[in-house]
Amino acid sequence: MLNGDGCPSKILAIKDAVEAVHGRWKLQIVLSLGTGGKRFNEISKEVGGITDKMLSKELKALEANKLIQREVIDGFPPVVAYSMTPHGASLQKLMESLYQWGMEHRKEVIGK
């Protein structure tokens, strides 16, 4: 990859992957849903500091990116639950690679 050609379609694919997890909240929402489907308020509690407006915006973006799915569970009142899609679950391996490299990077740059 690094010593291959920097052809546009490769760069585009890498950029799309980085964009899918970039940003202050996406990672934390994905990690929260990684432990199982949750309701809006449950996610909100786990992702400290996020406003309801921001959480609903981020959930919509993750849904549009097919990383999570939204389900209305019948009841009185009906309940909305969010969970990872199979595509979303495929983030597991990528996040592991990001985590490993990130730890190395922190050691290299800030020494811890």
Add this chain to the structure above:
Amino acid sequence: MLNGDGCPSKILAIKDAVEAVHGRWKLQIVLSLGTGGKRFNEISKEVGGITDKMLSKELKALEANKLIQREVIDGFPPVVAYSMTPHGASLQKLMESLYQWGMEHRKEVIGK
């Protein structure tokens, strides 16, 4: 990772990794240097559309992040060359993972 705990230090490491490659130009500069050390103008030619001011800013950031190194080669006039550090070269595996997942993601979301 996904179904593990979303503990702050893990999130921080992932965020640092994403930040190190996020942005319009960093990837293209890294891919350019991935094929061997280069001078400023050579990088500028390969990374289409970048201004000199932006390129020098991005090179400084990549240097501060210890991903590239800057070397002054004696001569008349002296020449400045940039190359990947060993830490920078370690991006190879991460970018491969980003590329693979990015291709899947593009197929899933836009069908190509």
